[in-house]
Structure formats: C-alpha cells, structure tokens
Amino acid sequence: MSTETKSAARALPTTHVRQPPSDSGAAVDSYVAIPAATIMIGTITPCDLYTPIGDEQILYWERGIPIDREKRYTIGEQRLTHLYIRGPDQSRYTAYVQQHIERLLGGADAGTADGVERFFVTSRILMEESMAAPAEPESVQTLQQVVSAGMEQLGDGKNLLARLGRVLVQVPDFYAHALQTCLYGLALARGAGLSHRADLNDLGVGLLLHDVGKLELPIYLWHSARPLGEDDWRTVREHPVRGMTILGSSSLFGAITRDVVALHHERLDGSGYPFGKCAAELALPVQIAAIANAFDRRTTTSPYRESRHAVDMLRDMIVGGRYHFSPKLLATFVRLLAA
Numbered sequence: 358m359s360t361e362t363k364s365a366a367r368a369l370p371t372t373h374v375r376q377p378p379s380d381s382g383a384a385v386d387s388y389v390a391i392p393a394a395t396i397m398i399g400t401i402t403p404c405d406l407y408t409p410i411g412d413e414q415i416l417y418w419e420r421g422i423p424i425d426r427e428k429r430y431t432i433g434e435q436r437l438t439h440l441y442i443r444g445p446d447q448s449r450y451t452a453y454v455q456q457h458i459e460r461l462l463g464g465a466d467a468g469t470a471d472g473v474e475r476f477f478v479t480s481r482i483l484m485e486e487s488m489a490a491p492a493e494p495e496s497v498q499t500l501q502q503v504v505s506a507g508m509e510q511l512g513d514g515k516n517l518l519a520r521l522g523r524v525l526v527q528v529p530d531f532y533a534h535a536l537q538t539c540l541y542g543l544a545l546a547r548g549a550g551l552s553h554r555a556d557l558n559d560l561g562v563g564l565l566l567h568d569v570g571k572l573e574l575p576i577y578l579w580h581s582a583r584p585l586g587e588d589d590w591r592t593v594r595e596h597p598v599r600g601m602t603i604l605g606s607s608s609l610f611g612a613i614t615r616d617v618v619a620l621h622h623e624r625l626d627g628s629g630y631p632f633g634k635c636a637a638e639l640a641l642p643v644q645i646a647a648i649a650n651a652f653d654r655r656t657t658t659s660p661y662r663e664s665r666h667a668v669d670m671l672r673d674m675i676v677g678g679r680y681h682f683s684p685k686l687l688a689t690f691v692r693l694l695a696a
C-alpha cells in the first residue's frame with residue numbers, strides 16, 4: 358500500500374464531527390471527538406483540546422500541557438467521555454496514539470476498569486485503520502498487537518461481564534462487535550483449555566476479522582430500518598466467503614484465522630452457512646467463534662432487532678441452540694460470565 362493510501366486509511370472516525378454555527382450561518386471549523394481515556398498521565402497534550410458547552414466548543418487544554426495526576430483526575434471528575442480536537446489537528450492526535458500505543462493498549466493498569474476502557478477505545482481506532490486493508494503486513498501486525506493486549510486485559514478471563522461492563526456497547530457498531538467477539542472468544546478459548554500462544558493469536562485475529570466480508574456489502578444493508586427480505590439475507594450470508602477472498606492467499610494468516618472467518622456461522626447440526634458443515638468438520642476454535650459471535654450479536658441492538666439481555670440470550674443458546682453449539686463450551690462460557 359502506498360504511503361498516501363495508508364495515511365488516508367488512518368483518518369480518524371468522523372461520526373462526532375461538530376459544526377458550530379457562525380454569525381454568517383456558515384460552519385467556521387469542524388471538530389472531531391477523541392476518547393478522553395486516551396489522554397494519559399505523563400503525556401503532553403498533542404493539540405488543543407475542546408469540550409462542548411451548549412453549541413460552542415470551549416478550549417479545555419492547550420497543546421503542550423503536561424498531564425499530571427491532578428489534571429487527569431479532572432477529566433474523570435467531570436465525567437468527560439470525549440474531548441474534541443480541531444479537524445486539521447487529527448494527524449497530531451494520530452501521531453500521539455502511535456507514540457503511546459503500548460501504554461494505551463496495556464500498561465500497568467491492564468485488567469482494571471480504566472485499563473480495559475483505554476484498551477477498548479484505542480483498539481477501536483486501530484481496528485478502523487487495519488480493516489481498510491486487512492491483508493497488509495502492517496495491519497496484521499496491528500491486529501496481533503490488539504489480540505496480545507486483549508489477552509493481557511482479560512487476565513484469567515473470570516468475571517468477564519463485570520470486567521468489560523463499562524465498555525460493552527449496546528448500539529450497533531461493526532468494530533465494537535469485532536472487538537467484543539474477540540474478547541469473549543479468547544476468554545472462552547482459555548477457559549476451554551486452549552493455551553498454545555500461537556493458536557490463541559490466530560484465533561484472536563480471526564475473531565477480529567470474522568465479519569470483514571461485511572465491509573463489502575451494499576450500504577443499505579447496514580442501515581435498513583425494516584426487517585431484511587430473503588434476497589437481502591442471501592447477500593448478507595455471503596460475507597464469510599467474501600471474507601475469505603479478502604484474506605486471499607497471504608501467508609500472514611494462519612489456518613485457524615481462515616477457518617474462523619469462513620466458518621463462524623456454521624452450526625453443529627449442519628444447519629449453518631455457507632457450507633452446511635457439521636460437528637465433525639468444525640474444529641474447537643470455530644465452535645468457540647460461533648458462540649462468541651452469536652452471543653455478542655444478539656446482546657447488542659441492530660436497526661432491525663432489539664438487543665437481548667445476556668441471561669435470556671444464554672438461556673436460548675443452551676436450550677434452543679443445543680443442536681447448534683457445543684453444550685460443553687456453553688457451560689464453560691456461562692461459568693466465565695457468571696464467575
């Protein structure tokens with residue numbers, strides 16, 4: 358990938374762009390939200406940081422201010438989840454994230470509520486970059502970094518919902534779903550006794566990329582307010598095969614990664630898609646991915662489906678899904694969630 362393309366792929370999410378009104382009625386500047394959790398003690402503000410009051414963006418901290426414990430505490434005190442930067446300052450902020458990547462993803466407070474939150478918001482930014490060209494060596498390396506940090510944050514994997522509680526999102530979000538599915542899957546894999554580091558890494562990357570084929574689906578399928586029709590579903594169900602095509606023949610992806618992308622919608626009784634494979638053909642990592650994906654997909658809201666409570670969802674998976682999912686793995690998952 359050319360440098361130019363890669364820097365375009367590194368553009369930050371612009372969903373929070375604000376356009377403050379000017380006297381003339383024309384927008385004078387645009388602001389981009391950044392997660393407040395990424396502004397850490399011991400760093401220096403990379404650019405001017407703003408906070409909205411009414412319709413106005415007020416300068417919160419100037420560029421070049423050292424963040425000490427007291428200043429960081431102020432952000433928490435005021436319950437600021439986001440600060441804002443000027444649009445043209447995005448590259449300064451991206452450089453700041455890259456400079457502090459290891460501390461942002463892990464660090465001494467890994468596994469605490471603050472550590473998990475910072476890991477989550479940083480990973481989400483990195484995921485968005487990587488998914489623009491997932492088979493590029495740089496992207497694969499970034500995804501592996503997210504997986505390693507994710508395992509560090511999970512610790513022994515117990516008390517999973519409480520550990521992730523503050524960051525789990527209830528709204529539809531492609532990248533958050535990928536991250537949450539990855540964390541659930543890695544916790545379940547370790548709970549099921551999978552301990553080989555290379556296998557866990559491959560599984561984690563597969564879970565992050567499991568729905569990558571959906572990025573090629575027509576835009577209307579993402580925002581449809583009505584239930585999808587049979588033709589729409591047929592298109593959606595193509596995403597595992599599209600995902601395999603995106604991974605291509607690159608040697609950077611292991612067999613487990615490829616299997617997870619291709620087979621995460623297969624079911625033990627052969628009723629899944631795209632191949633209708635049955636239990637004997639579905640290895641443990643694929644069975645883990647199926648549970649992690651189904652659990653996260655149905656406990657978050659989509660435009661055409663309300664979210665289900667985690668307990669209801671698990672009950673359904675255990676009773677209604679006993680021919681779909683491994684009962685032994687489900688029992689392990691319940692133990693992890695409830696521990």
Ligand SMILES: [Fe+2]
Nearest residue numbers: 567568621622
């Ligand atoms: Fe999927």
Ligand SMILES: [Fe+2]
Nearest residue numbers: 567568650654
């Ligand atoms: Fe999924």
